[in-house]
Structure formats: C-alpha cells, structure tokens
Amino acid sequence: MSSTSLSGKRVAQIEIKPKGDVFHNLWKANPHHIPSLSPNLVQNCQTHSGQTGTVGSVLRWNYVLDGKDCVAHTQIVDIDKANQLTTFKVVEGDFLKQYKNFFIYLHVDTKGRNHVVTWTVEYEKLSPNVPDPDTFMEFYKKLTKDIEANHL
Template identity: 35%
Template sequence: MSSLFGQLETEVEIKASADKFHDVFSCRPHHISNVTPEKIQGVDLLEGEWGQPGTIVCWNYMHDGVAEVAKEVIEAIDDENHSTTFRVIEGHLLEKYKDFHIIVQATPKDEGSLVHWTLKYEKVSEDVPDANGMLQLAIDVTKDLDSHLTQQA
C-alpha cells in the first residue's frame, strides 16, 4: 500500500551567504521574479507584511511548462537558522495535494552556504505523483538566485 503522505528533500550548494539567501525568501520573495522571470512570473503580497509570519503571498510560476498559481501563508521565519516555512492555501497544487508545505533553509559554510529544501505533502489520491517537478523548480530557482546574489558582490 502506498502512502498518501510524501516528503522530498534536496540540498543545493551555493556561493551566496546564508544570510543573503534567507533574506530574499523571508523578506523579499517578490524580488525572485526579477531574478528568474522565466520560472517565477510574480510574487504578490496579499495580506500582512513582507518578512512577517502570517503574511499571505501569491506566486505565479511555471511548473512543467504550465503557468500555475499558488497562494501561500508564511508559517514561520527563523532568522537564527535561516529558515522559512510556507504552506500552500490555494492554487493548482491543492488540486493534487490536500496539504503542501515548503521549507527552505540556508546553512552557512566556510564559503557560501548549503540550501536545504523540504517539501511535505499529502496527496488527494494514490494516483498523484510525488512532487518531483516542484523540487526541480526549487533547485532551479536556487541556482538562479545564487547567480544573481553573487554577481552583486
């Protein structure tokens, strides 16, 4: 019997500092669409304030070649551990998943940092595939953002 609950994780080494990377996801996600417009078309503030837990943002993005939308609440921001947790509350992902959490954490290294992505979800049925496309999107955005952050240095 397959489980309806899934979790995917990956790590991406980047040259940018954990502080800089975390700052973008926790406080300035709306800048991501400037960095990688072919993947993320826009991130809009719907409710709350940038950089505050409870803030609701709307992501317009490309997923497997299709334009999609996800409304997310920022559930937690942990500045000490460079971690931000998002929960999807509306959008295309909820057609396939009852629950979808995205956790992005940057850990400082001697040079650069290590970005750890965790996707936790509950599928609506056993026919729904794992969220590998979303994980690949996270990897691609991480690399694009790293290039952008290190060009500015």
C-alpha cells in the same frame, strides 16, 4: 489504503556561494524581487495579505511548472531567524488540486565554508495516482541556481 501512504517528503540540497544569509533574507523579506532574478520560472510575486516577511503573511505566486502557468498562495507559518529556516504552507492554488496539504521548508546553512540551501517539502496527496512533487523539487533547484547567478 491508509492516508499515511499518501503522505511524503522530498528534500533537495543545493550548494551556493557563501552568501546564504542574503539568500535567506531575499525569501523572507524581499520575495517580490525573485521574478526579476528568475523570470523564466517566476513571473510575479505579490503580498496577498499581511506584511511581507512576517508570520501569517500570504504571498501570491505566478510561476511556470512543467511548461504550465500556475498560481500558488503561500502563507509564512514560521520564521526561525537563528537557524535561517522559513516555513511556508500552500493555502490556495494549483497545488491543492492534487495535494491536501503542502508545506515548504527553506533552510539556509551558513556555517562553514560552503553554504547550503535545503528545500524540504512535506505533502499529503488527495489520491494514490497523484505524482510525488519531484518536478517541483527540480524547479526549486533551478530557481536557487538562477538566484545565485543573478543576485549572490
């Protein structure tokens, strides 16, 4: 089996109240506030290395996925302020038990009346029996709605 068949991409779009710039800034500059906005999903977020909100910084997340306590370290790979797009790479944690590579793209479209949050994940599985990260996409949809309800 070729490695390309182990690669995939998932996209979830969620419409939010017209405060997408606030949502983008929360993820980029103040992610440590996210646990208080969605305590059932995210228990903790700490800067592991670097300066929060800058390319190269690494965040340590404690979260619940499918009823299990999980940990992930995400590194900010790129911040495109003009397009409100932040790219994260999972560099350590539970995801890397199943995935060779895992990138998360958070894009907030604030043009027009409706603001849309788009979560895109690109991944490469370690083996064909690893499931696609569909439950993770559901997690991000719920997390986005929690943040909207409690912050925006």
